Each structure stands twice: as structure tokens, then as C-alpha cells.
Amino acid sequence: MPLDTATLTTDVLVVGSGAAGLSAALSAASGGASVVLADRSLIGRSGATIMAQMTVAAALGEEEPDHWEHHLADTLAAGRGLCDADLARLVCEQGPDEIRRLDGWRVGWARRPDGTIRQAQAPGHDRPRCVYVDFLSTGPAVAKTLRAQVIRQAGVTRIGDLCIVDLALHDGAVVGAVGFSLADGRPVVIEAAAVVLATGGLTRLYQRNSASANMGGDGHALALRAGAELMDMEFVQFFPIGHLAPRLVGMDPIMWDPFRYKLGGRLLNAEGREFMRDYGHEEQGRYNAPRDQATHAILSEVKAGRGSPSGGAFLSFRHVGADALRAAFGPVIDRLADNGIDLTTTSVEVAPIAHYHMGGVRVDSDLETRVPNLFAAGEIVAGANGANRLSGNAITEALVFGRRAGEAAARRAATAAARPSIGRVEALALINATSGREDKATGAIAALQTVMTTYVGPFRTGAGLARALEAIGNLKDALGDGPPGEPGPYAQARLDWFDLRAMLLAAEAVARAALARCESRGAHQRDDHPQTDDDWALHQTIAFSGDDKSLDALILGRARVVGAQAAPEPVQ
């Protein structure tokens, strides 16, 4: 028997409570709107934000003189000609305000004895620009600080364990959303004058990823089905030095990065030789190769038969010395020892791992999609990072876009005419459906991850991408016409079904765009088209062509790149 539907009404619904969602909820509520902040997990404690360990980029000029235009120039250069320059400018220009606001809320940015904020130089930045908290705690500190502000902010209703599965539309405009409570399976309808999607990225599409299980492209699927466009979907960033071997328990696979650029960890091939200079990077003890190029170099060594035993490269700190290692790694050195890793004698093996997505929902500079009342913020937004993201730009992007999207959504709610109530939403039938079907989704998710890793990873070919699309099409059979079992508490197989439904759409969009882009640029490398082609200096968009919401009905389009791709030299 269907469970009773819970219905809520609010001015602004924010879906997702990472840095972008928390910021959006805060700014919408301080703009006078009532806000529902919903997350499929615990509020402010899931997604990528809480996992981010390293740094946040902003031209504060505390370590050495800086200007946001220098940051913009680096961001545009890293984006390989594909940044939406308006969005990139917003991130760089407004980033410092967000960092100082968090500082005022006592996030705890690391400081020098004289009180200035410490800034590290991360790969691709022309100077020290990246703030951090302490050993591996930057993301958790940002999330905790924003969470505390949201708790204090009047007008925000926080609802965890609520998985949003579809947006509701009236006359082509978004009027709310539908989801279900994971705790009891109950359907939940939220009527809202504006909705902000802040659901993060899609790297769960890959077998080896740095993500949480909640990052399977839910928001991309929600946006597509509501009529929004996605853009630059082919650009999935692989983090070059994800941990590969030996076994490492209780630590994040991308933990090596800050230590590498602090200490100059050496990347070696199976011959014990540093190889980055073979690919045009004279590292000289500094770790400054952008992520797309380091990924390319490591995988090229593996392909040439010079990889480490587990299929990556060696990362060695053996030249650094025990005291310097302890000083830099702090308590982390003990955690490594618990795993049997002694960096004075052992090299670890590292390899690229799916980490971030540059593509996503297409928005304007108010973060609104082409669907009225539908906004997006954070990693789900396309454009600010073009074909390759600079280290530290993602949290800045989440903070800046979250704030702007929340403000714009609150303005929309304030001027909204009489609100139509949500009529019949198809997803409610799916949420309530009961069936004796066997669970095929759980296995299909694993199969999809294998397909994406094999054919839509860092190196791609036309033939491989065509096989991926065929396999994705076949996997949709696992969906049948509804979820297995019946609604109830923490019904994992049903959640997997809804996850697969979103993941297939997101995967199809990535593979379609990758097959069409016949060149190599940034994070998209085609073995069969190894050169960057000026004619491809354009965005690819993807959207449904009409009411048909099947995978086959997705259509690709092309759009001009916004703004000059080089920033003017700032006045010193």
C-alpha cells in the first residue's frame, strides 16, 4: 500500500548540502526567503566538500602580492581555451571575499606567526595562492563552518536522508521537486518558487574514483529531464596521483598531492627514472604540472611498459629525510606507519583516479539554467574551469556560485506570482511502485563503472566510445519499468535503481560528447585524434529534444565559447 505523501512548501529549495548548497541556503535565507535544504545524506556531512583535504584558491595576496586577474589568467590557461570567461571571472574576482567571510566565521585558515594567512603554491598557479587549514582538514573545516552558520540562520529547514528524484514543472517552469525519505521510503513533495541544484559531480560513474557514493550525477539527470542543457560533459578530471598500492586503509586516495608539492615527491617509472620532463615538464623538485598533463604522462609510461607493477607510477619521498618528512606529514606519518608504509624506505604506487567534473549544467551568470526558476551551483555547473580545472578552484567555485545562486533564487521567489501547486508528477508513481522484480540495478551500476573506466577514461578512441554507448544502451534494460521490491526503510535495491536511472543518463551524456569531440584538449584525450584543433574551440551542449526522455532522445549541440580566453595583465 502506498505510504502517505508528505508535502512541504517553501520559497527556495536547495538540493544538496556541500559547500555550494550550504552557501546557497545561507544567502537565500539572508535575502528573506524561506529555504528547504535537502540532502540524500546527512546535511553538510557528505559529498565532496567534506572530503576535500587540500587547498582553496583565492588571490588574497597575503603570501605575496596577487590580484584576481592573475588568478583568472591561470584559470583560463588551465581551461585550454574552453572557459566561460564570465563564470571564471566570478570565481576569481569574488573568491577572496568568500575566503575572508569564512575567516570571519573562524574556519581556521593556517596563519604565520605575524598573523597573515598562509598560501601555498599549487600546480598551475603562478604564485602562492592556496589557503588551507591543516593536515588534510580543509574541506571538513569549510563544511563545519558553513554548517554552523546554517544552523544559526533563521528560515532554513534542513532535511537529511531525502533523495530528490525529479523536478516538478508547470508550463515549462520549475515549481518544486519530488523525492523519498531514505529512512522510511515515504514520498516527499516540495513546492518551491525556485530550486537550486547543488548536487555535486558524477565521478561515481568510474570504478576508481575519489568520490563519495552520492556523486553519481543525480543533479545532471534532474536538470536534463526538466529541460535544461548540459555542457562540456566530456571533460572528466582524473587526479593524476591517486593512491594505488600498497593497501592503504583509513586514508583518502588523493592524500599525496599536498605533500608532493610541499616536499617535491618524485614521480618515477619502473626504470626508477623521473619522466615528467619527457612530456615537457621540468619539475626540478617542484610539482607544477597541471592535472591533465600529469595524468597523460603517467598513463603514457604505463602504456609504454614502464609502469609500476600495479599499473601506475612510483611516488618517492626517499630523498627527503626522516625529520623533514615528519615535520611535513605530522600525524599522517603515524597513520601511514599503521598501514606498513615507511616513506624513508618505500615508494608508493600512484595512478590517475576520477576526481572532478568540469562539465555540467549550463547556466548564465546568475546561475540560472534555461528552465525558469531552476538554478545550479558548485561542481554541477559547467564552464568556469573549461577543459581542465586548477587545483583549489573547486571549493572557491562552490562558495561563489552557491552564494550567487541563493541570492538570485531568493529574488525570484520574492517576485514570483501566485504559485501553481504541483500537479501529477510521474516520479511519485515510481516512488510508490511495488513489484516482485529482482534487483538488477546493483550489478548494472558495477558494470557501468567498468564500461566507463575501460572506454571513457583518460585515453579514449572513437571505437571504444562507440562500444561504451552500445553497452550503456544495453544496461538500461536493467531498469525495467520500475524499482524492485516495495518502499520501506533504507531499501538499498530501490535506491540503486534510482541511482542507476540517473547514472545512465549522465554516462550517456559524457560518452556522447566524448565521441563527438574529435580532438584532444585538457582532460579529454583521444588516441585517434591526438592534436588540439582550433576548430573545436567550442562547447558541446546536450539536452532532450522534446518530451521523449529516453537515452536515445538526447541531442548534442554546439555553442560559442564566452569571452576572451586570456586575461589582461593587471595593473600592479
Ligand SMILES: Cc1cc2nc3c(=O)[nH]c(=O)nc-3n(C[C@H](O)[C@H](O)[C@H](O)COP(=O)(O)OP(=O)(O)OC[C@H]3O[C@@H](n4cnc5c(N)ncnc54)[C@H](O)[C@@H]3O)c2cc1C
Ligand atoms: C577527495 C576529494 C578531495 C578534494 N580536494 C579538493 C581541494 O583540496 N580543493 C578544492 O578546491 N577542491 C577539492 N575537491 C573538489 C571539491 O571538493 C568539490 O568540487 C566541491 O566540494 C563540490 O562542492 P558541491 O557543494 O558542489 O558538491 P558536494 O560537496 O559534492 O555536495 C553535493 C551534495 O549533494 C547531495 N546530493 C546528491 N544528489 C542528491 C539528491 N538526488 N538528492 C539530495 N541530495 C543529493 C550529496 O549527498 C552531497 O551532500 C576534492 C574532491 C574530492 C572528492
